[in-house]
Amino acid sequence: MAMDRVLLVDDEVVFLEALAERLRIRGLEVVCTASGREALTAVEEQTFDAVVLDLSMPGLDGLETLRRLREMQPELQVMILSGRATVQTAVEATRLGATDIFEKPTDVETLVQRIRAARAARLAHEQEVAQEAIDEIMRTKGW
Amino acid sequence: MGDDPRRRSGREGIVYFGAVGAGLSHELSNVFNIINELAGLQQDIVAAAAQGGAAGLARVTDLAARIKAQVVRGEEINRSLHRLSHAVDEPDGSFDVGETLVLFGSLAARTARLAEVAFESRPPKTPMAHRGDPFALLLVLHACLRAAIAAAASERRIEVLAEEGPDGARVVVCSADPLTDLTSDAAIAEMLEFGCAALAVAPRLERAPGGGDLIVLNLGPESTEPRSSG
Numbered sequence: 001m002a003m004d005r006v007l008l009v010d011d012e013v014v015f016l017e018a019l020a021e022r023l024r025i026r027g028l029e030v031v032c033t034a035s036g037r038e039a040l041t042a043v044e045e046q047t048f049d050a051v052v053l054d055l056s057m058p059g060l061d062g063l064e065t066l067r068r069l070r071e072m073q074p075e076l077q078v079m080i081l082s083g084r085a086t087v088q089t090a091v092e093a094t095r096l097g098a099t100d101i102f103e104k105p106t107d108v109e110t111l112v113q114r115i116r117a118a119r120a121a122r123l124a125h126e127q128e129v130a131q132e133a134i135d136e137i138m139r140t141k142g143w
Numbered sequence: 144m145g146d147d148p149r150r151r152s153g154r155e156g157i158v159y160f161g162a163v164g165a166g167l168s169h170e171l172s173n174v175f176n177i178i179n180e181l182a183g184l185q186q187d188i189v190a191a192a193a194q195g196g197a198a199g200l201a202r203v204t205d206l207a208a209r210i211k212a213q214v215v216r217g218e219e220i221n222r223s224l225h226r227l228s229h230a231v232d233e234p235d236g237s238f239d240v241g242e243t244l245v246l247f248g249s250l251a252a253r254t255a256r257l258a259e260v261a262f263e264s265r266p267p268k269t270p271m272a273h274r275g276d277p278f279a280l281l282l283v284l285h286a287c288l289r290a291a292i293a294a295a296a297s298e299r300r301i302e303v304l305a306e307e308g309p310d311g312a313r314v315v316v317c318s319a320d321p322l323t324d325l326t327s328d329a330a331i332a333e334m335l336e337f338g339c340a341a342l343a344v345a346p347r348l349e350r351a352p353g354g355g356d357l358i359v360l361n362l363g364p365e366s367t368e369p370r371s372s373g
Contacts, residue, residue: 012173014209018180025187056169058257083172104172105179 003029004119005047009039009065010054010081019108026112036060040068043076049119052111053098055082055089063092070097075125077118081106155337158330159282160227166253167224174217181210223249227281234276234341240305240312240362241266243277247284247303255301258292265304273312273362275342280362282338284316286331287346287358291318293328298355312362322348322356 006023010016011034020030031046033039037060039051051069055062066078079100080093090101100114185206226246248264255262284303291301298319305314325346326332339346342362349357 012177014213015173015177015180018177018184018209022180022184022187025184025191056257058259083176084169104176108183 003027004115005029005049006031006115007039007042007046007048007051008032009034009036009051009057009062011035011057012054022108023112023115026108028112028115036062036065036068039065040072043069043072048076049122050077050079050099050115052079052081052115055080055085055093063089063096066093066096066098075122077121079111079114079118081111155334156231156278156282159285159334163227163250163285164224167220167227167250170220170253171217174213174220177213178210178217181206181213219249230278230281234278235274237272237274238277240271240273240280240314241269243280244284244303244305244314247281250281251285251288254288255292258295260292260295260299260301262288262300263302265302267305267307271305271307271312275362279338279341280314282334283342283344283346283360284314286335286338287316287325289331290325290328290335290358291316291320291322293331294318294320294322296320300355308361310361311364314360314362316358316360317351317355318357319351319355322358325358 004027006028008016008020008023008030009032010019013034016032016034020032023030031042031048033042036057039053040060042048043051053062053066053069057065060068062080062082066080069076069078074097077099078097079102080090080098081102081104082089083104085093085101085103093101099118102111185203188202188206223246227250230243230246244264244266248262248266251262251264288301288303295301295318300319302317303314304317305312307313325335325348335346339360342360344360344362347359347361349359351357
């Protein structure tokens with residue numbers, strides 16, 4: 001069975017590596033990027049069940065990265081993990097489609113649960129899309 | 144003393160203090176979050192070892208080193224915060240321009256990193272004493288840095304250095320990209336005006352020999368009398 005696959009995005013590399021190692025210990029496949037731009041490239045080239053995204057980063061900040069990720073893949077499950085999410089940024093992140101907002105330090109078990117739930121949501125969505133395609137074929141071919 | 148520009152620069156100083164303080168607080172939070180995550184990882188490794196997993200001694204030793212590195216980083220941030228807090232103590236005392244540049248370098252690092260500019264603060268090799276307000280110098284340098292960041296284009300390199308000039312100590316902010324009018328942003332202009340008044344300096348914009356622009360601050364001979372801003 002394929003592992004849950006998550007992309008971690010944070011410019012604090014030591015934090016990134018420690019969290020990635022903890023998630024790997026719990027059976028997740030983890031890819032790390034240290035900037036919003038690298039995250040966009042990773043999502044363009046690979047498939048992820050979830051993206052865990054910091055807000056305060058050089059260059060593209062978390063909100064702008066979130067907006068572009070959701071433009072690229074509207075169904076992508078993106079979670080915010082930030083040290084200083086204000087009510088305003090949390091509202092904006094939710095409006096842009098973030099599924100969860102976590103404040104650092106967060107409980108790793110809760111994060112893993114939400115990533116697993118994101119995978120289930122992604123698979124359910126793929127199944128739905130496949131079913132619609134089948135239904136369309138059945139309708140148009142008249143079988 | 145009723146029109147003393149040092150008194151009128153209070154609001155600008157608080158704005159700067161708040162911005163830098165918030166940035167340092169954010170950096171300290173990052174340190175705590177990293178230590179928290181490393182401690183969690185240590186627990187995971189110890190738990191795995193207790194269940195007969197792979198020997199984790201080397202990994203635990205490595206984690207201890209990573210935690211210590213973060214404690215050193217946190218201590219440096221805290222030291223900068225402490226020095227910033229004490230920079231307001233003596234507005235007319237003698238201070239070392241080089242030490243102020245070192246402090247400014249650590250305070251400005253986060254601002255520069257978030258703006259994606261390469262930033263370096265180069266203090267003089269020997270102490271450079273000046274009489275005046277070190278906090279006002281920090282304020283002026285911050286305004287110059289913000290102006291240089293706003294103008295940063297293809298080169299994105301900014302340096303701050305201090306040297307002995309013909310008229311005494313001078314501090315130079317070097318931008319590898321051309322600088323526009325320093326007064327185009329109202330907040331920067333006000334910060335610059337009040338800081339310069341408290342320091343009794345007039346910033347001069349010059350072309351850099353190798354390209355880009357310089358903001359030159361001639362601190363001049365030691366003085367206790369602030370120049371009027373009006």
